[in-house]
Amino acid sequence: MAAVFLFLACFTNTGFAKESLKLATTTSTQEAGILDHILEPFEKKHNVNVYVIAVGTGKALKLGENGDVDIVLVHAQKAEEKFVREKYGVNRRQLMYNDFIILGPEGDPAGITGLRDAKVAFKKIHAAEKLFISRGDDSGTHKKEKSIWEQINIIPQPGSWYYEAGQGMSTTLRMADEKDAYVLVDRGTYIDHEDDLSLKLMVEGDKDLFNQYGVIAVNPDKHNHVKHELAMDLITWLTSVECQSMIDGYMMRGHRLFMANTNKQVR
Amino acid sequence: MSCYELEGVRQKFNEFTLKIEKCCFIKGKIYSLVGPNGCGKSTFLNILSFLDKPLEGKISFKGKTVDNSNPREVVSLRRQIGYFLQNTYLFNMSVYDNVAYGLKLRKIPESEIRRRAGSMLATLSLSHISDKHVRRLSGGEAQKVALARTLVLDTDVLLLDEPTSNVDKNSTRVIEEVVLALNKERQTTVFVATHSFDQAYRLSHNVVSMINGGIKEISCENVFSGVLVKEENDLYALKLTDTVVLKLVYCENKLVTVVVDPKDIVLSLEQFDSSACNSFSGKINKIEEVNGFLRVFVDVGVIFCAVVTQASFHRLQLNIGRKIWVTFKVASVKVL
Amino acid sequence: MEYIFAGVKEAFRIIFTFDAQFLRIVFTSIRVSTSATLLSVLFGVPLGIFLAEKKFFGRDTLVVIINTLMSIPTVVVGLMLYSFLSRRGPLGEMGLLYTSAAMIIGQFVLILPIITGLTITAIQSLDGRVRKTIWSMGADYKQGLIMFLHEARYGILAAVVVGFGRAFSEIGISMMLGGNIRGYTRNITTAIALETSKGEFALGISLGVVLLAISLVINLIFTQLQKRAKYELL
Numbered sequence: 016m017a018a019v020f021l022f023l024a025c026f027t028n029t030g031f032a033k034e035s036l037k038l039a040t041t042t043s044t045q046e047a048g049i050l051d052h053i054l055e056p057f058e059k060k061h062n063v064n065v066y067v068i069a070v071g072t073g074k075a076l077k078l079g080e081n082g083d084v085d086i087v088l089v090h091a092q093k094a095e096e097k098f099v100r101e102k103y104g105v106n107r108r109q110l111m112y113n114d115f116i117i118l119g120p121e122g123d124p125a126g127i128t129g130l131r132d133a134k135v136a137f138k139k140i141h142a143a144e145k146l147f148i149s150r151g152d153d154s155g156t157h158k159k160e161k162s163i164w165e166q167i168n169i170i171p172q173p174g175s176w177y178y179e180a181g182q183g184m185s186t187t188l189r190m191a192d193e194k195d196a197y198v199l200v201d202r203g204t205y206i207d208h209e210d211d212l213s214l215k216l217m218v219e220g221d222k223d224l225f226n227q228y229g230v231i232a233v234n235p236d237k238h239n240h241v242k243h244e245l246a247m248d249l250i251t252w253l254t255s256v257e258c259q260s261m262i263d264g265y266m267m268r269g270h271r272l273f274m275a276n277t278n279k280q281v282r
Numbered sequence: 283m284s285c286y287e288l289e290g291v292r293q294k295f296n297e298f299t300l301k302i303e304k305c306c307f308i309k310g311k312i313y314s315l316v317g318p319n320g321c322g323k324s325t326f327l328n329i330l331s332f333l334d335k336p337l338e339g340k341i342s343f344k345g346k347t348v349d350n351s352n353p354r355e356v357v358s359l360r361r362q363i364g365y366f367l368q369n370t371y372l373f374n375m376s377v378y379d380n381v382a383y384g385l386k387l388r389k390i391p392e393s394e395i396r397r398r399a400g401s402m403l404a405t406l407s408l409s410h411i412s413d414k415h416v417r418r419l420s421g422g423e424a425q426k427v428a429l430a431r432t433l434v435l436d437t438d439v440l441l442l443d444e445p446t447s448n449v450d451k452n453s454t455r456v457i458e459e460v461v462l463a464l465n466k467e468r469q470t471t472v473f474v475a476t477h478s479f480d481q482a483y484r485l486s487h488n489v490v491s492m493i494n495g496g497i498k499e500i501s502c503e504n505v506f507s508g509v510l511v512k513e514e515n516d517l518y519a520l521k522l523t524d525t526v527v528l529k530l531v532y533c534e535n536k537l538v539t540v541v542v543d544p545k546d547i548v549l550s551l552e553q554f555d556s557s558a559c560n561s562f563s564g565k566i567n568k569i570e571e572v573n574g575f576l577r578v579f580v581d582v583g584v585i586f587c588a589v590v591t592q593a594s595f596h597r598l599q600l601n602i603g604r605k606i607w608v609t610f611k612v613a614s615v616k617v618l
Numbered sequence: 619m620e621y622i623f624a625g626v627k628e629a630f631r632i633i634f635t636f637d638a639q640f641l642r643i644v645f646t647s648i649r650v651s652t653s654a655t656l657l658s659v660l661f662g663v664p665l666g667i668f669l670a671e672k673k674f675f676g677r678d679t680l681v682v683i684i685n686t687l688m689s690i691p692t693v694v695v696g697l698m699l700y701s702f703l704s705r706r707g708p709l710g711e712m713g714l715l716y717t718s719a720a721m722i723i724g725q726f727v728l729i730l731p732i733i734t735g736l737t738i739t740a741i742q743s744l745d746g747r748v749r750k751t752i753w754s755m756g757a758d759y760k761q762g763l764i765m766f767l768h769e770a771r772y773g774i775l776a777a778v779v780v781g782f783g784r785a786f787s788e789i790g791i792s793m794m795l796g797g798n799i800r801g802y803t804r805n806i807t808t809a810i811a812l813e814t815s816k817g818e819f820a821l822g823i824s825l826g827v828v829l830l831a832i833s834l835v836i837n838l839i840f841t842q843l844q845k846r847a848k849y850e851l852l
Contacts, residue, residue: 070815077817081621151800153816179800181812182793190797193705193715333754353759361756371747374769384755417849431755 035064036245037084039076041155042183043113044088044228045069047203047272049265057252063245071183073153079103079231082238086246088253090155090228093162104231106247108254111262111273112227114202115159117218118188119145120195127197133221134167141169144176146196150187151179155226160199163223188212201226203272228273230254253277284345285309285439285471286330291339295325300495302326302339308505309344309438310469312461314482317492323475324368326492327441330473331365332356344438361388364435368443368475370428372416377408377427380416384435402434405460406453422449426457433460440464440472446481458485504542504587517612523583529560530615546614547588549578549598550607561609562586566602576600580608621819628820629827639801640821644828647805650718650792651785654725658733659778666737666777667766671749681738687731692790695728700794716797721805724791729781736780740773741766772847776840783836787829 044050045067054065068078072089079087080103087104089095090112098104117136119127125143127136140147149171150157164171171177178196180187184204191198192212205216218224230250235243252258259275266272284306291302300322307313315323328334329341335350342348343362349355364384372380381403385395403409406426416424425448432440440461446454462485464470476482482489487507490497506528510518513529520528520540530540548554553561564582571577576595580586586608590600600606632640669681701707703715703723714720744766752765767774789807796803798812806825813822 071817074815074817152812153818173799173801178797178802179804181798181800181804181808186797190716190799331754333750357756357758360753363756365754367747367750367754369747371745371751373751373765387755387757387761435756 033062033064034242034245035066036086036242036249037066037068038086038088038249039068039070039074039078039084040088041072041075041090042069043090043156043201043203046185046207047113047267049262049273052265053253053258053261056258057249060252061245061248065249071152071154072158076103079233082233082241084233085241085243086230086232086249088228088230090226091158092227092229094158095229095231098231102234103237105234106250107229107231108250108277110228110230110253110277111259111275112225113273114219115156115199115224115226116202116205116216117197117199117224118191118205118212118214119197119217120214123215123217125197128215128217130218131220133163133199133218133223136218137163137169138167140197141167141171141176146176146178146194147171148178148180148187148191148194148196148198150184150199151181152183154184156184156199156201159224159226163199166223188214202270203267206268206270206272209268227276283309284342285311287342287345288329289340291329291336291341293325293329293334293336295322295495296320298322298495300325300329300336302497305497306505307471307473309471310465311488312465312472312474312486314486314489315473315475315492316477316479316482316489321492322495323492324443325495326497327365327443327473327475330439331363331441332359333365362437363439363441364432364437365441366429366432366443366445368447370425372419372424372428372431375416376412377414377416377419378403378412380427381412381431381434384431388435398434398436399430402430406430406456422453425449426453429457433464436464436468438468438470440470442473443475444477445474447477454481461485504544504547506540506584520615526562526583528615529612531612540615542586542610542614542616544577544587544589547586547608547610549580549588549590549594549600550609551598553607554609558612559609560612560615561607563605563607566600566604566606569600569602578606580606582608625819625823629822629824632821632824633827637824640824642801643804643806643809643825646718646803647786647807650721650796650805651725651782653722654729654785655733655778655782657722657726658730658781662730662733662777662781663737663767663774664763666734666774667741667763669734670738670741671766681735684731684735684738688735690728690731692724692728692788693794695724696791696794699724699727699791703795715795716799716803718796718803720795721792721803724795725785725788728788728791729785732784733777733781736777737770737774740770740777743773744770772843776843776847779836779840779843783833783840786832786836 040050050067057063058065068084070078072091072094075087075089076094076098078084079098088110095107099107117127117133119125125140125145127139130136149160173179180190182190184200185208188198188200188204188208192214198214230253232243232246232250233241235241254277259277262273262275263271286307288302289304291300293300298320315326317323329336332348332350340347343359348359373383378399381399382395385398400409403412406429408423408426408430411419411423416427419427429445432442442461446457449457458481461472461474465472474481474485506520506522508520508522510520513519517529517531520530522528528540553563562582564580566578567581567585568579569576575589575591578588578590578600580588588608669677699720700715702709703720704710705715714723748769752762757765787807789811792798792803792805792808793811796805796808798804798808806829810822810825813819
């Protein structure tokens with residue numbers, strides 16, 4: 016038995032001296048690479064390893080609910096507020112935002128190029144019944160998309176013009192590209208894949224498409240084993256002026272991805 | 283008429299080679315193949331059944347040269363042959379379905395299949411187990427079923443590899459009777475590979491002995507069978523007709539088949555006077571030219587075939603109907 | 619723990635109320651895997667009999683390759699076919715990527731070696747006298763093939779069952795080539811993966827129960843077939 020644990024310890028790379036903190040977040044932040052960038056100074060300062068578990072927003076919040084992680088960093092304001100209301104999390108702070116854009120196939124059969132209103136664009140796609148591919152995985156992006164449909168009173172049914180991929184952003188984006196479909200995508204993922212895509216950027220700049228990230232510590236009253244103090248230290252770091260300016264300065268292939276806004280309101 | 287003619291046939295088996303220079307098997311005869319285990323009996327039967335293609339050599343079946351590389355022809359040849367394999371295998375179905383299988387392959391109407399399979403099962407006293415699954419049979423029953431499956435096909439040729447190795451005496455007798463009856467009524471040519479010399483002599487017209495893949499040469503011409511009578515000077519006589527009695531040297535069994543090589547026969551206008559020769563007179567009834575030689579058929583009560591050169595043919599001024607003497611040494615009469 | 623119980627409870631509600639989405643997912647799995655299995659049987663069984671029976675130059679190498687491919691990872695098949703079926707690939711024109719046809723092709727490629735390989739084994743483990751007996755009875759090629767099938771039927775059926783089981787439970791190909799599109803190419807395994815990634819357990823558990831149940835049935839059939847085959851080989 017002891018041997019088994021020893022064996023496992025070798026592979027789990029815990030390191031006996033260092034403390035660890037588990038952070039559940041969304042694939043989009045992980046893929047954008049910003050986390051490594053802003054977590055590194057924190058890890059050094061506190062001599063701690065932050066383990067990043069990158070999943071969909073829904074799953075990230077579930078992990079928090081179950082006490083599997085110490086802190087969550089996600090982008091789905093309503094769900095986050097519910098999370099705090101139900102006492103799973105404490106001390107929610109907004110952190111930064113990025114934005115979503117709508118891509119479409121060359122030729123733009125639904126005619127949405129240049130629009131600045133996502134709702135109008137969605138209406139046109141629906142009216143033209145041109146293929147739209149949804150993440151369909153309950154992720155922050157999916158939630159954002161659903162909120163836009165709700166605002167225009169359309170409940171798209173999976174079928175001829177509306178596909179729910181149920182996969183990550185990159186896969187969904189590739190699928191849309193293969194199928195010449197419209198797709199809602201975060202700018203980071205788009206920039207990352209821009210060169211391989213035949214899809215064109217058609218709609219951007221709508222406030223509705225802004226994507227607010229929040230950070231929440233898991234409530235130690237619900238799960239007394241969580242490392243609450245360390246989680247609070249991380250939140251303090253993330254909302255510090257120093258880290259906020261790091262976020263603003265983060266570039267990916269020459270594009271700025273995230274706007275830090277701890278102290279500002281988005282709308 | 284010949285059933286099989288083989289020439290220069292070679293086939294590998296284990297580390298031995300089966301070698302048959304030239305031999306001929308007559309339609310309607312029963313041949314026994316005897317010899318020790320591993321002497322090539324099964325290999326030989328595999329060739330006769332057209333299951334295996336020999337490495338080299340020529341085979342004629344019913345007077346036609348066989349093209350072993352034509353799958354259609356091979357299938358149609360196999361369908362004229364009933365082959366009972368040694369250590370036979372029964373298909374995973376009922377006794378009846380096994381017996382009917384070969385008939386179904388030959389697209390015989392269902393009603394006839396029922397009649398023939400039924401009567402064959404009855405002959406071998408298998409009717410009571412006809413619906414049994416073959417895996418529930420005893421060893422002897424299984425062997426009889428396999429035999430019924432072969433015999434029911436009513437083929438022109440029967441190849442039986444150790445057909446009675448696994449059955450009791452009574453069944454052995456029944457099986458032998460069935461085989462003899464088929465041979466008698468339908469002129470079926472039968473080959474029986476057996477360990478039992480008793481069975482070989484009881485059943486067959488000819489006993490062919492095989493040793494290390496070799497087989498005694500059997501010619502198609504001048505083949506005669508009959509009962510031996512002992513004469514003086516260690517000579518035996520084989521009475522073919524009242525007037526034609528062959529003299530030959532000692533042989534151990536009574537019922538024999540003998541052969542005289544046509545090249546050993548001398549034709550002459552006058553009788554040679556020699557007691558060490560067989561000499562008969564008769565009329566020429568057929569002349570054929572083969573490869574520059576002439577084959578002369580002489581009716582002396584039985585038909586003899588002799589091979590002569592063009593030169594002697596003209597010297598003797600042979601023609602059909604001419605009276606001529608047929609002479610050959612006693613030692614030229616070979617017992618098969 | 620509580621959420622697991624809640625999940626299980628909800629799962630059984632989904633199963634026994636014949637939830638439409640649930641049925642659709644199960645049906646997609648069955649339809650795709652059955653089609654792939656039928657296709658593989660159509661090609662794999664005759665190929666297996668052929669390879670077991672005929673001797674030709676390079677046959678042994680071919681058999682070794684087939685046996686190796688029996689354990690090919692699903693993601694390798696997925697990747698290979700993705701590059702072929704993608705718009706930029708040689709078969710891109712056909713627009714097959716992210717359709718159930720692509721899943722069928724993928725699973726076909728996955729289990730063809732399994733069905734072929736196990737058919738070879740089934741035929742070769744037949745009694746050596748079977749071959750000779752069939753041809754000695756005067757069977758032509760087609761009749762012989764049918765008898766081989768008959769004699770090796772349990773072994774071949776086992777091959778089919780194993781192939782179906784592999785297709786039914788794989789996820790890599792379905793995810794990569796089918797795309798897990800809801801109501802269209804979403805099958806049991808991709809749905810379970812999705813539900814887990816969403817942190818929703820109820821639908822995932824109910825699908826898992828179906829997957830297990832079908833695996834159980836497959837295993838029971840397989841064991842039974844092996845028993846029968848053993849009996850007949852006596």
